[in-house]
Amino acid sequence: MPIRAEIIAVGSELLTPWRLDTNSLFITRQLNLIGALVARKTVVGDRAEDLRASIARALETSDVVFLTGGLGPTTDDINREVVAAVLERPLRLDEQVLEKIRRRYQRTGMTMPPNNQRQALVPSGAQVLPNPNGTAPGLMLEESGKLIFLLPGPPRELEPMVVDQVIPAIRTRLGTETTLYRQLKIAGEAESRVDFLASPIYRSYADVETTILASTGIIDLFFYWRPLDADQPEAEGHRLLDELVARVRGVLGDLVYAEAEQTLECAVGELLRQQGKTLAVAESCTGGLIMQMLTEVPGSSDYLLGGFVTYSNQAKIDWLGVKEDDLSVHGAVSPCVAEQMAAGARARSKASIGLAATGIAGPGGATTEKPVGLVYLGISDGSGTESRKLQLNGDRAVIRIRAARTALDWLRRRLV
Amino acid sequence: MPIRAEIIAVGSELLTPWRLDTNSLFITRQLNLIGALVARKTVVGDRAEDLRASIARALETSDVVFLTGGLGPTTDDINREVVAAVLERPLRLDEQVLEKIRRRYQRTGMTMPPNNQRQALVPSGAQVLPNPNGTAPGLMLEESGKLIFLLPGPPRELEPMVVDQVIPAIRTRLGTETTLYRQLKIAGEAESRVDFLASPIYRSYADVETTILASTGIIDLFFYWRPLDADQPEAEGHRLLDELVARVRGVLGDLVYAEAEQTLECAVGELLRQQGKTLAVAESCTGGLIMQMLTEVPGSSDYLLGGFVTYSNQAKIDWLGVKEDDLSVHGAVSPCVAEQMAAGARARSKASIGLAATGIAGPGGATTEKPVGLVYLGISDGSGTESRKLQLNGDRAVIRIRAARTALDWLRRRLV
Numbered sequence: 001m002p003i004r005a006e007i008i009a010v011g012s013e014l015l016t017p018w019r020l021d022t023n024s025l026f027i028t029r030q031l032n033l034i035g036a037l038v039a040r041k042t043v044v045g046d047r048a049e050d051l052r053a054s055i056a057r058a059l060e061t062s063d064v065v066f067l068t069g070g071l072g073p074t075t076d077d078i079n080r081e082v083v084a085a086v087l088e089r090p091l092r093l094d095e096q097v098l099e100k101i102r103r104r105y106q107r108t109g110m111t112m113p114p115n116n117q118r119q120a121l122v123p124s125g126a127q128v129l130p131n132p133n134g135t136a137p138g139l140m141l142e143e144s145g146k147l148i149f150l151l152p153g154p155p156r157e158l159e160p161m162v163v164d165q166v167i168p169a170i171r172t173r174l175g176t177e178t179t180l181y182r183q184l185k186i187a188g189e190a191e192s193r194v195d196f197l198a199s200p201i202y203r204s205y206a207d208v209e210t211t212i213l214a215s216t217g218i219i220d221l222f223f224y225w226r227p228l229d230a231d232q233p234e235a236e237g238h239r240l241l242d243e244l245v246a247r248v249r250g251v252l253g254d255l256v257y258a259e260a261e262q263t264l265e266c267a268v269g270e271l272l273r274q275q276g277k278t279l280a281v282a283e284s285c286t287g288g289l290i291m292q293m294l295t296e297v298p299g300s301s302d303y304l305l306g307g308f309v310t311y312s313n314q315a316k317i318d319w320l321g322v323k324e325d326d327l328s329v330h331g332a333v334s335p336c337v338a339e340q341m342a343a344g345a346r347a348r349s350k351a352s353i354g355l356a357a358t359g360i361a362g363p364g365g366a367t368t369e370k371p372v373g374l375v376y377l378g379i380s381d382g383s384g385t386e387s388r389k390l391q392l393n394g395d396r397a398v399i400r401i402r403a404a405r406t407a408l409d410w411l412r413r414r415l416v
Numbered sequence: 417m418p419i420r421a422e423i424i425a426v427g428s429e430l431l432t433p434w435r436l437d438t439n440s441l442f443i444t445r446q447l448n449l450i451g452a453l454v455a456r457k458t459v460v461g462d463r464a465e466d467l468r469a470s471i472a473r474a475l476e477t478s479d480v481v482f483l484t485g486g487l488g489p490t491t492d493d494i495n496r497e498v499v500a501a502v503l504e505r506p507l508r509l510d511e512q513v514l515e516k517i518r519r520r521y522q523r524t525g526m527t528m529p530p531n532n533q534r535q536a537l538v539p540s541g542a543q544v545l546p547n548p549n550g551t552a553p554g555l556m557l558e559e560s561g562k563l564i565f566l567l568p569g570p571p572r573e574l575e576p577m578v579v580d581q582v583i584p585a586i587r588t589r590l591g592t593e594t595t596l597y598r599q600l601k602i603a604g605e606a607e608s609r610v611d612f613l614a615s616p617i618y619r620s621y622a623d624v625e626t627t628i629l630a631s632t633g634i635i636d637l638f639f640y641w642r643p644l645d646a647d648q649p650e651a652e653g654h655r656l657l658d659e660l661v662a663r664v665r666g667v668l669g670d671l672v673y674a675e676a677e678q679t680l681e682c683a684v685g686e687l688l689r690q691q692g693k694t695l696a697v698a699e700s701c702t703g704g705l706i707m708q709m710l711t712e713v714p715g716s717s718d719y720l721l722g723g724f725v726t727y728s729n730q731a732k733i734d735w736l737g738v739k740e741d742d743l744s745v746h747g748a749v750s751p752c753v754a755e756q757m758a759a760g761a762r763a764r765s766k767a768s769i770g771l772a773a774t775g776i777a778g779p780g781g782a783t784t785e786k787p788v789g790l791v792y793l794g795i796s797d798g799s800g801t802e803s804r805k806l807q808l809n810g811d812r813a814v815i816r817i818r819a820a821r822t823a824l825d826w827l828r829r830r831l832v
Contacts, residue, residue, distance in 0.1 A: 015454045017445035018629055020436050029433035038431045040466060043457040050456060050477070057473065061466070213434055281725075287711025288704035291725045295703025298779055298812055306731035308724060309697075309707045315722035315765060319735070349731060363714055396714060 003036035003174055006062040008054050010070035010079055011153065012045040023068045023151075023158050030162050034171060035179045035226050036064070046076045048085075055086050055148075063146055064170060069153030071136035073115040079150050080139070084123040087143055094122040101135055129165045133157045140169060147173060179226050180237040182245050185258040186219040188409035194219050197251045205244050207237075216398060217405035218264065221248065254413050264408050265293040271415040272303035272353075279411075280349035281307035282320055282341035284332060285359035285375060289404040305349040310341065320344030333358050335376050335387040342378030343385045354380040357407050361396045375403045377410055419452035419590055422478040424470050426486035426495055427569065428461040439484045439567075439574050446578050450587060451595045451642055452480070462492045464501075471502050471564075479562055480586060485569030487552035489531040495566050496555070500539040503559055510538040517551055545581045549573045556585060563589060595642050596653040598661050601674040602635040604825035610635050613667045621660050623653075632814060633821035634680065637664065670829050680824050681709040687831040688719035688769075695827075696765035697723035698736055698757035700748060701775035701791060705820040721765040726757065736760030749774050751792050751803040758794030759801045770796040773823050775806070777815045791819045793826055 007028075009021035021043050028038045039062055044050045051070075058065040070079035084091045098120035105112040119136045122128060129138030129149075134157035139150040149166055151158050186194055191214035198221060202210040211222040223244055225237040249256055257267045272279055281290050281304075291307035294300055308319050313332055316322040322340040330336055338358050346354030359375025366372045373392040378385065388410060392402045423444075425437035437459050444454045455478055460466045467486075474481040486495035500507045514536035521528040535552045538544060545554030545565075550573040555566040565582055567574050602610055607630035614637060618626040627638040639660055641653040665672055673683045688695055697706050697720075707723035710716055724735050729748055732738040738756040746752055754774050762770030775791030782788045789808040794801065804826060808818045 015444065015457065016627075017441045017448060020438065020441065022436065025433045025436065028431065032433060039461065039463075040470070041431065041459040045455065047455075053473070053477075054456070057469070061469075211432075280731075283704075287716075288699075288707030288723060288725065289711075291704030292708045295705075295725070295727065296813065296816075300703075301727050301781075305728045306724065306726045306735065307704060308722065308735075309704065309711070310722045311711065311717050312721045312765075315696075318764065319722065319724075348734065349728075365717075397712065400712075 003031075003034075003064060003170070004039045004062045005031055005036050005064040005066065006040045006042070006058040007038060007066045007068065008051070008058060009041070009043045009068045009153075010046070010051060011043075012076070014043045014069075015045050021068070023153070023155060026155065026159055027066055027068075027162055030167050031064075031170075032224075033179050033181070034167060036170070046070070046078060048078050048082050051078065051082045052086055055083065059086075059143065059146055059148075063174060065146065065148045067148070067150045068158060071119065071138075071150060071152050073113070073119055073135070077118070080118070080121050080123065083139075083141065083148065083150060087123065087141065087148075089124040089126075089141075091121045091123055093117070094120050094128065097122065097128055097137055100130075100137075104135060129161055131157055131161060133160065138165070140166075142173070178234055178237070179224055180234065180241055181225070182223045182241045183260060184221040184245065184248065184252070184256050185260075185262060185264075186221065186252060186255050187217060187257050187264050187405060188413065189219070189255050191219050194221070194252065194255065198248050201247045201251065202244060205240060208240060208244060216394075216401045217409075254416050257409070257412060263293075263297070264405060264412065266297050268408050268412045268415070269294065269297045269300055269303060271412060275415060277352040277415070278303050278305050278349075279353050279355060280305045280345040280351040282345035282354065282356040282378075283307060283309050284311060284316070284341070284357065285361045286357045286400050286404045286407070287311065287361075289400050290355065290357060290407055293404055293408065305351045308341075308345055308348075316341065320348065331370065333360055333370050333374060333376060335378075335389065338376035338378035338387040339380065339385045340378075342380035342387075346380045352381060353411070354378070354385075355407055355411050356380075357403050359390070359392075359399070359403055361399045361403075363396060373399050375399070375406075377403075377407045379411065379414065381414075419447075419450075419480060419586070420455045420478045421447055421452055421480040421482065422456045422458070422474040423454060423482045423484065424467070424474060425457070425459045425484045425569075426462070426467060427459075428492070430459045430485075431461050437484070439569070439571060442571065442575055443482055443484075443578055446583050447480075447586075448640075449595050449597070450583060452586070462486070462494060464494050464498050467494065467498045468502055471499065475502075475559065475562055475564075479590060481562065481564045483564070483566045484574060487535065487554075487566060487568050489529070489535055489551070493534070496534070496537050496539065499555075499557065499564065499566060503539065503557065503564075505540040505542075505557075507537045507539055509533070510536050510544065513538065513544055513553055516546075516553075520551060545577055547573055547577060549576065554581070556582075558589070594650055594653070595640055596650065596657055597641070598639045598657045599676060600637040600661065600664065600668070600672050601676075601678060601680075602637065602668060602671050603633060603673050603680050603821060604829070605635070605671050607635050610637070610668065610671065614664050617663045617667065618660060621656060624656060624660060632810075632817045633825075670832050673825070673828060679709075679713070680821060680828065682713050684824050684828045684831070685710065685713045685716055685719060687828060691831060693768040693831075694719050694721050694765075695769050695771060696721045696761040696767035698761035698770065698772040698794075699723060699725050700727060700732070700757070700773065701777045702773045702816050702820045702823070703727065703777075705816050706771065706773060706823055709820055709824065721767045724757075724761055724764075732757065736764065747786065749776055749786050749790060749792060751794075751805065754792035754794035754803040755796065755801045756794075758796035758803075762796045768797060769827070770794070770801075771823055771827050772796075773819050775808075775815075775819055777812045777819075779812060789815050791815070791822075793819075793823045795827065795830065797830075 310316040341356035342354040356378035362372035375390040726732040757772035758770040772794035778788035791806040
């Protein structure tokens with residue numbers, strides 16, 4: 001039986017229409033990696049009664065209970081008091097914790113407000129988890145073989161505390177399974193097609209669990225392996241996963257762009273940098289999105305010379321040298337205009353490669369011959385210029401993202 | 417006492433590290449508008465035992481219970497069965513619902529798979545909530561004066577069902593308070609400064625509750641009014657809110673860009689369209705983000721001629737006519753280059769206005785005189801060309817967003 005965990009996020013602001021409990025995603029990921037499952041997530045406000053009921057119920061059904069938030073210095077921050085009450089343990093003032101909080105204030109030239117003394121209250125028998133990134137320390141309690149963690153709400157305080165202190169403590173106290181995993185990042189193909197190609201392979205690995213996730217043109221394949229019993233060596237898991245990844249890559253070929261968390265634009269940038277090539281972009285329907293993605297990568301100015309967003313026909317003519325005749329005969333959304341945009345961007349920037357996109361993102365602008373979602377991409381480099389036709393689904397925003405990602409992926413596959 | 421609601425999101429995928437229950441935000445907002453509060457949110461997987469316990473507990477403490485998801489055609493979709501079991505009501509096959517599902521399949525030229533018959537199961541006494549946007553209808557049940565709603569998981573199915581059917585049903589059955597509200601959208605100023613200016617005013621309105629929310633350069637002020645008792649007329653609330661909004665606008669002036677949900681780029685677009693003006697953009701550090709924001713607005717091609725992303729010095733010289741001497745003497749991040757970029761974009765596109773941004777988004781590229789976050793904006797129009805210096809905080813992504821939004825806001829305030 002895997003370890004069952006429950007996460008209780010505390011704070012009335014999480015019950016407003018504007019705030020989501022995102023800490024639970026981070027905790028879930030860390031728990032999954034040691035083979036533990038999250039069985040329930042709850043969000044409660046600052047009402048002691050609601051929190052008390054949630055903690056009591058969580059302790060009935062879970063092995064590990066996380067409380068996030070509610071460790072601040074105000075009277076709204078009730079987690080310490082409520083946990084102490086539920087477990088019937090007195091709260092005492094921990095002088096060492098208090099001293100650390102005082103010193104933290106001193107370092108910034110301030111005096112500790114009296115409120116903050118509350119953050120040094122520790123339920124009897126609790127272990128203090130130091131917080132190098134904030135005032136409130138975390139707390140760990142054991143009760144009838146179960147573990148309870150009180151963690152600060154700010155992610156930059158919570159995340160290192162989970163990785164450095166909480167996960168090792170769970171492994172030590174409860175013993176955990178090893179989980180090994182591999183990740184493949186895939187672009188330029190539909191999820192159903194990727195799964196059609198990959199599933200006959202991964203289904204034949206009974207010991208490996210596979211998850212497939214798709215998000216607007218990017219697909220993630222995760223393969224997890226856990227030992228069947230304590231004697232099964234980790235090396236066997238690594239061997240199985242490596243073999244599976246090699247076989248899946250065999251059928252997916254250059255659809256796979258990375259074996260770790262990485263954006264497509266970052267992968268494209270690395271290839272350009274390695275090959276000493278430079279890029280210029282010409283965009284119409286994507287409206288700057290391709291450039292915006294590429295420039296999100298720090299250091300992208302090393303290979304990216306610039307881009308033209310030619311939203312009007314006149315700009316296509318004046319800035320990129322697109323032929324007026326072709327615009328009137330074939331229209332702005334046509335293979336020849338996509339090619340002239342790519343060639344124009346390359347020529348005007350003296351870049352090694354020109355990349356272009358022109359299309360109809362909608363909702364307006366469509367005709368019977370040219371429906372919403374029709375996009376032409378163009379690429380121009382030393383070996384010539386060519387275009388590619390796409391018919392994309394989705395609303396305006398989705399069509400723009402898919403067009404930009406398909407353009408980047410086309411460029412990537414030509415560079416590979 | 418306000419109505420207390422609990423939202424239970426059902427689905428094992430919501431207990432993975434990748435998916436958050438966002439439907440609860442929408443439901444919370446709609447409930448808050450009728451004066452109801454969300455007291456707890458829970459996420460449970462597809463285990464009947466966990467779901468049963470959550471429903472039973474929710475019915476103990478809340479007046480209204482929402483179950484979202486879990487209405488699909490597979491055996492993982494257990495909400496109908498579990499609710500029927502908890503309330504001890506038999507499930508029967510609703511022929512009308514089944515017929516609707518069959519017809520939905522026929523319209524797309526398909527035959528209904530036998531699985532989908534499950535979606536026509538209705539607990540005895542439940543009211544069916546038609547779903548014009550999907551297969552599974554919603555369900556409403558009354559139990560000892562409490563209401564239970566079973567709603568489909570996809571937001572485009574859930575959201576109209578909540579607005580059109582659920583909220584009216586709650587108002588009818590439970591009676592609710594009126595809540596009136598006003599919203600102000602503000603750009604171009606820090607949250608603390610906005611609050612410093614506005615709080616002396618809104619604090620003097622004891623009957624109005626104020627919420628302030630900030631998100632990377634955009635601030636939302638919400639003012640809520642609820643009658644103190646059933647006799648207090650709504651007209652009084654409207655009068656109070658209108659007066660408060662007028663006074664807050666009096667101190668905030670043109671910092672306020674909208675009185676309803678609207679993006680800054682949409683507000684800028686409306687002004688350009690109204691005034692018959694056209695725009696061209698020249699970007700360096702924002703890397704296409706200004707253009708990408710502007711082109712997210714459908715129909716933006718009416719006023720937006722195009723943009724240059726000049727990531728290299730050579731592109732600034734060749735495409736925009738920035739003087740090589742100024743680049744070498746003052747550097748690319750300087751007031752004169754920002755002005756020449758704006759003037760160049762305007763001249764090369766024959767637009768009424770040119771807008772430019774050049775700066776250091778980081779993490780690299782900084783010097784002692786020019787730190788990360790230093791940005792110069794430029795605007796050029798018929799009346800001349802000028803620049804503006806910004807020193808922005810945050811990481812690369814945040815600096816880029818703040819620079820783009822400040823540029824758009826500067827343009828907006830000149831157009832007002």
